[in-house]
Amino acid sequence: MRTAKTISITLPPDMLSLAQACAEREHRTMSELFREALRRYMAGDGEWDALLSRTRARGAALGMRNEADVERLSDEFRQARRK
Template sequence: MRTKIINISIPGQLLSDADKLAEKEYRTRSELFREALRSYILTRQNLSQIYNYGETQAKKQKISPENLNRKIASFRKN
């Protein structure tokens, strides 16, 4: 995959923390940011699949959003 150069704004402390972590892990700053972005994207995709599954199951069982909240609250109490 061909790389692209981008510019982003990051608070100084966050950049400093990232640089320390990259050094500790013997990575470049770019490698660290690429891995962080990959991880974020994968997490979002996984959460989306989980939400979609839950929505599908709720529809199959004819559970409205309001009833779902009640069921969750009841489950948590037990």
Template sequence: MRSTRTLSVTLPPEMLKRAHALAKRESRTMSELIREALRRYEQRSWWDEANAYGRQRAESRGIREQDVDRLIHAVRRGTRKAAKK
């Protein structure tokens, strides 16, 4: 059994032209280019979800964006009491 499958994708002509140019410039096949784009998309999506979760947790604890640097430095110094201000 094959370890890969074929996928047909439609792109607007100008996007296809840019994709071919990018693949050529990067010395990659179109398949490699699309696989890398998907990996990066998945990675970005994961980080976006992690950031949203962190933002939600911070908001539920009353932590504002401007508090974050102070809290990080306090925890790194080991002064957790300072972090609770």
């Protein structure tokens, strides 16, 4: 008994060509390629959200408000590390 269901997706021609080339290069079927892409996409959301939450909280605790603050702290860290 088959446990998988067949679905149909629509891709622009250039994306299809890239996907086919990727599948061929990795010796995968298109189904394997898309299953792996979907697994990574679904698993990544929670991890990314958790990372953003942690880094935003840490940034706020350090008083960082914008990218200039990040750059300044990065420069300070690198200078201290060189000494």
